[in-house]
Amino acid sequence: MSNLSRQRAGVVLTGIVMAVCLVASASAKAPNIVLLLADDLGYGELGSYGQEAIETPVLDGLAATGMRFTNFYAGAAVCAPSRSVLMTGKHGGHATVRGNSGYYGGGKWSRVPLRKDEETLAEMLKRSGYETAFIGKWHLDDPDDPTTWAFARGFDFAVQPNWPSRFEGYSYDEDIHYFGNKERSVTYDWRENDCIDSFRTDLILEYLDGRTREKPLFLFMSYRTPHTRENVIRDREMYADCGWKEVDRRHAARITMLDQQVGRLLAKLEEQGELDNTLILFVSDNGPHSEGGHDYRFFDSSGGLRGYKRDLYEGGIRVPAIAVWKDHIKEGSLSTHLAAFCDIMATFSEVSGGSPVIGDGISFMPEMLGQPQKSHEYLYWELQLDGWNRRLSDGGFRQAVRKGDWKAVRYGAGSAIELYDLGSDPFETTDVASAHPLVVTEMAAILNEARTPSPLYPFAGLPQSQASRDTFNLVR
Secondary structure (H helix, E strand, O other): OOHHHHHHHHHHHHHHHHHHHHHHHHHOOOOEEEEEEEEOOOOOOOHHHOOOOOOOHHHHHHHHHOEEEOOEEOOOOOHHHHHHHHHHOOOOOOOOOOOOOEEEEOOEEEOOOOOOOOOOHHHHHHHOOOEEEEEEOOOOOOOOOHHHOHHHOOOOEEEEEOHHHOOOOOEEEEEEEOHHHOEEEEEEEOOOOOOHHHHHHHHHHHHHHHOOOOOOEEEEEEEEEEOHHHOOOOOOOOOHHHOOOHHHHHHHHHHHHHHHHHHHHHHHHHHOOOHHHEEEEEEEOOOOOOOOOOOOOOOOOOOOOOOOOOOOOHHHHEOOEEEEOOOOOOOOEEEOOOEEHHHHHHHHHHHHOOOOOOOOOOOOHHHHOOOOOOOOOOEEEEEEOOEOOEOOOOOOEEEEEEEOOEEEEEEOOOOOOEEEEOOOOOOOOOOOHHHOHHHHHHHHHHHHHOOOOOOOOOOOOOOHHHOOOOOOOOOO
C-alpha cells in the first residue's frame, strides 16, 4: 500500500471512529441530577465535617465516596435570599430576593417572589430535556399567586405546603402538582409520620416508582431539617440517654433522621438502577440556627467558625457541600475551591450538556472531575434582615465579600468595614482593617459596585437616617 493510500485509509478510519463516538455520545443518557438541600444545617453538623455527637452515617458515606468541599458558600445567611441565588445563578447583589421579606410601601412587608422573566434552574434543565421534580420548602413565591409556586417555575412534579392552612398546629395540607397541572392534596400529621422529611420522602418514593424514566431526572429535595419550625417528631428515644435538654435532643435526632431519609432515597435510586448515572449534590441553605431554645454552640454547629444564621461571618454562610458522581468524581476527594450557590446553575448546565447560562456563577464541574478550574475574582453577599416583625437600627443591611483569603464584612450601610485574613485567621477573630488600608479601599469598591439597587430592599446602601419605612413610594 502506498503512503497516499495509507493516509486515505487513516482518514477514513478516523472518520469512522469519530462517527461511532458521536453516535455513542448521542445515545448515552444524560446523568440524573439530585440536589439535596438541608435547612439551617451548620458547617460542623455532619460527622464528615467534624461533628462528634450527632450521627450522620449516610451523608458521611457520601463524603467518603465523593468530594467534600471546605470552601463552599450559601447564597445568603437566611432562607429566601439564599434560595433565590440557588435558583437563578445571581449572587446576592443581583438577586431578586435579598431578604425573607421586602418592603412594598405604606408599612407593608411581604414575601418577594422570583420575577417571572428570569429563568430558574428547573426551567433551564427542563429546556435541556430533563424531567423535573421538587418537594419541600420553596420560599420564593407570593402565597396568593400560584403562578409563582414551584410547579409553575419549571417543575413537572412539585409538592409544597398549602399556604392557607400551614402551621395550624402540627397538621397541615400539602399540594401535590403533577404533570399537566393535575393536583391533589395530602395531609401531614406528626402523629402519623416520624417527621416532615420522612413524610415528604414517602411522597417522592411514590413518585419515583410511577415515573417512566424516559428522560433524565432533576430532583430537588428541599428538606426542612434542622429548621426549628417543624421540630416535632414522633421519636422519643433517639439520644434520650445523652442527658441533653429536650430541644437539643430533638435537634440532634432530626439531623440523624434527615440522614436516614437521604439513605431511603439513595436506596430507591439504586434499586431502580439509576444511582450510577446520577450526580448528587448535598448542601445547606445557610449556617446553623439558635432558635426555639436551642443554642448553636451546644453541638459546635458552626464547626468553630464565627457566627451563625443571619450572620455574614463564615459561620452564617459557609456550609457543608458533598458531591458524588460514580466514575467521574474521585472517591474521598477534598476540594478547597471557592464555590457558592450562584455556581450551581452553571455547573448543572454544563453537566446536562446545556448551553451556558447568564449569571454570576462559574461551573465547578472541572473541579469535580479533577480538571483545571476557573476561579472567582471575588464572592459577594448582601442581606436585609428587616421585615415583618424584625426592626434593626440599620435596617438589618449586611454585606460581605471574599477575595482570595481576604474577607470584608460591613454591618449597616456607611459603617466601618471589618477585614479578616482567612488564610491565617479562618475563625475571623482579629479585624486587621487598620493594618491594610489599601485592601480595605479595594474591598469598599467591591461592596459598592457589586450590587444593583432594589426598591424592595430600601436599607441596602442607605444609612438609617436617610431611610424611612413609611415614605418609600414603592410598587410591586
